[in-house]
Amino acid sequence: MLAVGFEEDVELILENLPPKRQSMLFSATMPSWVKKLSRKYLDNPLNIDLVGNQDEKLAEGIKLYAISTTATSKRTILSDLITVYAKGGKTIVFTQTKRDADEVSLALTSIIASEALHGDISQHQRERTLNGFRQGKFTVLVATDVAARGLDIPNVDLIIHYELPNDPETFVHRSGRTGRAGKEGTAILMFTSSQRRTVRSLERDVGCKFEFVSPPVVEDVLESSAEQVVATLNGVHPESVEFFTPTAQRLIEEKGTDALAAALAQLSGFSRPPSSRSLINHEQGWVTLQLTRDSAFSRGFMSARSVMGFLSDVYPTAADEIGKIHIIADDRGAVFDLPEEIAKELLNKQIPPGNTISKITKLPALQDDGPSSDNYGRFSSRDRFSRGGGSRFSRGGARGGARGGGSMDRRGFRSSRSWGSDDEDGFSSSRGGRSFRSGNNRGSRFSTSSDDDWLIGGSRSSRSSSRDSRSFGGACFNCGKSGHRASECPN
Template identity: 35%
Template sequence: MSNMNFSNLNLEPKILQSIDALGFEEPSQIQAESIPVILEGHDVIGQAQTGTGKTLAFGAPMLSKIDHNSNHISTLILTPTRELAIQVNDELSKLVKFSKIRLMPIYGGQPIDRQIRSLKKGIDVVVGTPGRIIDHIRRHTIDLSKIQFLIMDEADEMLDMGFIDDIESIIKNTNPNRQTLLFSATMPNQIKKLASKYMSKDTKYIKIEKNTLTVEKIKQYYYEIKHKDRFESLCRILDVDEPSSAIIFCKTKRGVDELVESMQARGYNVEGMHGDMNQNQRMNTLRKFKDGSLEFLIATDVAARGIDVENVSHVINYDLPQDTEYYVHRIGRTGRANKEGIAYSLVTPREYILLKQIEKYTKSKIKRKEVPTVDDIFEAKYKHIAEKIKTTLSENNFKNFIPIATELDEEYNLVDVAAALMKIVFDNEISFDYKENSINKNIDEEIRLFLSIGRMDNITPRKLIKFITETSSVEAHEIGDIDILNKFTFINVSESIASIILKKTNGKKFQGRRVSVEVAKSKKSKNR
C-alpha cells in the first residue's frame, strides 16, 4: 500500500477537489505509481489486476492535462465491451464534477444518429468500443487527428475478443504526437508487439505484483441487495447474527460519517474511524473497541491499518473496496489466532462483476445468502431472549420481582404476562422499523442453465461468453459461474437473464453445431 495522499501528486485542483469529494483517502498502488509518470508526459504500460483502481490511475492525470477549451476531441479511451465503456465513463464523470470537461460513451446498441448529434456539439473525452469507433471513422463523424491521449483499457481482453485489426486501424487515424496509455491485467506477446509498434521508445512499464493471500479460515458470504435497501439490509443482518464484535468497512470518509450517524440514531453502540480524525480520537475509539465497550467499529481501509483486535467475529463490507487487494486486508481482521471468522459483503447487481473479480483474485468462493426476513429476525431474537430467561432462572436472582409477578397473576394469565415482557425485550432489541417481511422480493433468484456443448467442442469461458452475448442481448457481466465439462456446460444467471438466454440462444449454432439450452435439473446438475 502507498502512504501518500492524492494532494501530493500534482493533479489539477478541480480534479483533486472531485477526488476529495468522493472521500478517497489515498491512492492505490497503481494510482500512486502511474499518475506522476503520466503527468510527466510519458507513454505508459500499466499491468495490474482488474479492480485495482486503473480508471482513476489514467483518468485523473489525463483529465488534469487535456485542453477542454478546444473544439476537438482530446482523448479517446478504448474498452472491450459496452458495459466497461459505461463503467469507465461513469467513473470519469465523478472526476469532472467541478470542471466543464465533456464526456461521452460510444458503443454498439445505441442509435448512431444520436451519437453523431452529440459529437457535433463538442466532446472532450470519448469512451468507446472498437467496433463502434470504427463505424464513426468510416462515416467521418469522428475526428481523432488532434487527440492528446489514446488510452486502451483492458487491452488483453480487447485482443482476446479479436479487435486487433480494429485497434490498429483506429490508431492509424489518431494524432501521431499523442500520449498513449495501455492498461492490462496480463501482458501477452500481442500486446508487446502492439506497444513496440505504436508507443514511444521510452515508454514506462509499471507492474503491480499480486500478493499471496490467506483466507481459508474465513467464511465468506455476500448479500445481493438494492442500493436503496443497503442500510436496512445491514440492520437486518445485525439483528439476526447479533455479532459480539464487528468491523464494518465503508469506501469513503463521508460514508463512514453517514453510517455512524444512521446507526447511532437507531441505538447501535458504534463509532467510526477515518483519516480526518486526529490520532487521539482514533486511539480512543480503538481502545473502546478492544476492551469491548464498543460493539461496532466503522472504518475506511486506511484507518483500519494496523488494527489487531482479537475476537472480531464479523467483518462486513458495507461498500466493496476500491481495490481488490483491500478486500483481503479487510476480511483478515477476523479469523485471528486460528479462530474462524465471518465476512459479509453487500452487493448490488451492478457490483456483481466486481464480486467475481474479488473471487478470482482471492481464489475463493463467496457464497450467496438471502437478506433476513422479519420472520428470521423474530426467530433469532426469540432464541436469544429464551436463552436469557433460562440463564436468569438458573441463576435464581429474580426474587425481588416475584411480588410484582404475583400481583399481575391476580389480573392476567401469567403466560400472557411472559409474552408481553418478551415483546418489550424484542421491541427494545430491534433497531429498524421494518415495514415488510422481505426486502428481496424483486431481486431475481439465480438459475442454473444447461448447454449442450463442452470441452469436446473446443469451448472456453471466453468463447462461451462471446457466443451468448452475440446470440442474445445479455451483457458479459450478467453471466455468473461457468462450469465447462467434457460434453456439456452449466452457467448460473439471474431468473430474468435466464429467460432471455432460453429464448434467444437456444437452438443457435456454435461452430456449426446447434446448441440446446435448458434449465438444469437439480439432480442432473449435481451428478454430471
C-alpha cells in the first residue's frame, strides 16, 4: 500500500502515534523497495522470515490451475469456472483495468450475484461492497489489483486471474487472498495460447506448478449446480417445508422423480437444455470429436488433409461444416469441431474398420500445445522473482506501464495491456471466412502446404498457399472485415 499512493496517509497516522510503541511491517514478498521502506519507517527492524529460501512462495493449501482460453470465450468460461470450482463460496476475480472490472461484473450479474471494486468507486460504496461480500450478500467480487490491496476478507474459496498479472509479486499477492490460516483454496489462471511460455516462466519465478486443465464441460456445470441447489435445500425452514408437502406428494404421485428433477433444473437455472460447447475454442453450439486410427490400418501420419478426406467419404456434410482441426501428439488421431446436430449425425454413421469417432469431454495432448510467445523473456533470469529483492518494482513502473500500453517498467516487465490483450491471428483464433478452396478437391478448403495442415481451422479458416505471400482471404478476428488479419487491423 505504501508503494501505490498511501505513503502520505501512513505518515500522517505515524505522526499521531505515541513515540514509544512497537511497529511491525508485514509483506508477502520482500523485494528491495520493501526493505527500503522498512528502514524508513522502522527503528533497527528485526527481520522475521517465514519463507526463507523456499522455492514455493504460496501457501501449501492453494491448488493452482491454468486454463487456455480465447479472448472471445473468456466471459462465458468465467461463469462456468465459478460454478464448478467455487461451489457457491466466495470468489475474487482480478482484472487489469477498471473498465474490465465493470464489464465483467455486469456480464456475471445475470448469472451470479457480483459487484465491482476499483479506484473510481467512492469510499462509501467501497465499504458497502466489501461488507456485502464479507456477509455473503453476493459471492463474486471483481476487482483491480490496486483496489484490492490491503483487503482482509476471510473464507475466500476461489481466486481467478482473468488477465495475467504484471509481475510474479502481483501473482503471489492475488493468489494469497485464498488458502489463509491453514485453509484450502483454489487459484485459476486464464491465458491465451500466445501466453503459454509466459505461464511457464511464471511457474519458474514463483516456484509453483500449474495443473493445466480444460474449461468445464456442460456436464460439469450441471452437476455442480445441482449440488449447490441440494445444499441450499437444507436451509429451508421446516414450517415452510410442511406448507409445500401436500403439493410435493401430489407431484410425486403424478410424475415420480421427474417432478423433483424438474425442480432441481429450475432452481439451478437450467429450465432449458444447455447448448454444447467446443473444447477447442469454447464456442457454444459446437461439439468436439476425436478421430483415432488403429495403427494396423493407418498409412503414414494423421494430417488435416487426411481428416477432411475421411469425412468427405463418410459424411460430406461434416467435411463442409467442420471447424478447427488439431492433430494429437502421437500423430495417430485428431480432434475437430462440428455443429452440434451434424456431430450427432456423424456419430450415427457407419465408420470404416480401424477408425473410431467419439465425443470427448477433455482434450488430449496436441501437437500445438506449446506455441511460441511474443511475451517470452518477460521473466528473464536476471529479473527472476525472489524474496531477496535483487530487482525493483516501483510505483512509476506499475502505473506507467498499465497506462502506456507498451512501455516497460524498471524490472523489464511489460504493461498489463501487452500481457492480456495480444492480437491473435484471425486464422488461428477464429473461423474466419469460408472463401478459400484448395484446387478442385471439394473436401479440402485449405492450403496445400503440408507443413501447415495441422494448424488449419477447417472450412472456416484461410491462408495463402505461399509462405512468402502476405495476402489473407479470411475475416479479421477484430472487426470481422475480410482482407487483413487482426494484427493488421486499422481498428
